[in-house]
Amino acid sequence: MTDKLVNGVKQAESSSKSGDDGENGACLICGDKATGKHYGASSCDGCKGFFRRSVRKNHVYACRFQRACVINKDKRNQCRYCRLRKCFSGRHEEGSCSK
Amino acid sequence: MTDKLVNGVKQAESSSKSGDDGENGACLICGDKATGKHYGASSCDGCKGFFRRSVRKNHVYACRFQRACVINKDKRNQCRYCRLRKCFSGRHEEGSCSK
DNA sequence: AACCGTCCAGGGTACAAGCGC
DNA sequence: TGCGCTTGTACCCTGGACGGT
Numbered sequence: 028m029t030d031k032l033v034n035g036v037k038q039a040e041s042s043s044k045s046g047d048d049g050e051n052g053a054c055l056i057c058g059d060k061a062t063g064k065h066y067g068a069s070s071c072d073g074c075k076g077f078f079r080r081s082v083r084k085n086h087v088y089a090c091r092f093q094r095a096c097v098i099n100k101d102k103r104n105q106c107r108y109c110r111l112r113k114c115f116s117g118r119h120e121e122g123s124c125s126k
Numbered sequence: 127m128t129d130k131l132v133n134g135v136k137q138a139e140s141s142s143k144s145g146d147d148g149e150n151g152a153c154l155i156c157g158d159k160a161t162g163k164h165y166g167a168s169s170c171d172g173c174k175g176f177f178r179r180s181v182r183k184n185h186v187y188a189c190r191f192q193r194a195c196v197i198n199k200d201k202r203n204q205c206r207y208c209r210l211r212k213c214f215s216g217r218h219e220e221g222s223c224s225k
Numbered sequence: 226a227a228c229c230g231t232c233c234a235g236g237g238t239a240c241a242a243g244c245g246c
Numbered sequence: 247t248g249c250g251c252t253t254g255t256a257c258c259c260t261g262g263a264c265g266g267t
Contacts (some may be wrong), residue, residue: 061256071254072254072255072256073253073254074251075254076253076255077252077253077254080252080253097257104252104253107252
């Protein structure tokens with residue numbers, strides 16, 4: 028590569044063309060700032076870790092409501108079942124996480 | 127990381143025509159597909175990089191078991207001590223990797 | 226062409242802080 | 247208060263891409 032990527036340096040993003048929420052866009056699961064692609068989906072570090080732990084330990088969660096909880100940055104820890112469901116539907120791939 | 131390794135046994139026949147993607151044979155350390163000779167031994171990119179990093183940074187590893195771990199494509203990352211040991215016994219040469 | 230070097234996306238581990246019991 | 251588990255951040259390691267000689 029020729030030019031280094033300058034991490035953390037942001038310019039006026041108000042008018043930037045691909046001015047997603049941050050350079051990597053938003054987490055497909057919770058909408059937080061994504062830190063890159065993880066297990067097949069652009070996601071934040073929180074969802075990355077949650078998915079890895081859940082898959083690796085074969086966790087089975089239960090939803091206390093109707094399995095349709097809203098998953099965003101603030102509420103993502105309120106329902107593990109729905110968060111993991113959204114991880115899979117967000118194209119996080121089980122096969123890409125070594126158990 | 128997608129190649130199937132057949133048995134580590136490669137036909138070194140003379141029927142080199144076109145489907146010869148295995149010209150370099152198997153990695154002497156882990157049996158993965160070798161990409162050429164690196165630091166004195168026919169090896170894959172993974173063992174090439176691992177050896178370079180280990181030698182250059184003078185890494186000292188410890189084996190959690192009996193220093194006789196199986197090193198193959200799947201398990202090579204599970205014991206750095208045994209992987210590096212096998213790099214040396216596989217004739218990777220320290221002198222050929224500038225520190 | 227063969228081999229050595231760097232770069233870096235993405236997967237890994239470690240651990241402090243937080244939470245429930 | 248302690249104990250154990252979970253979360254999310256920080257950082258390390260791996261290995262493929264690719265340039266240089």
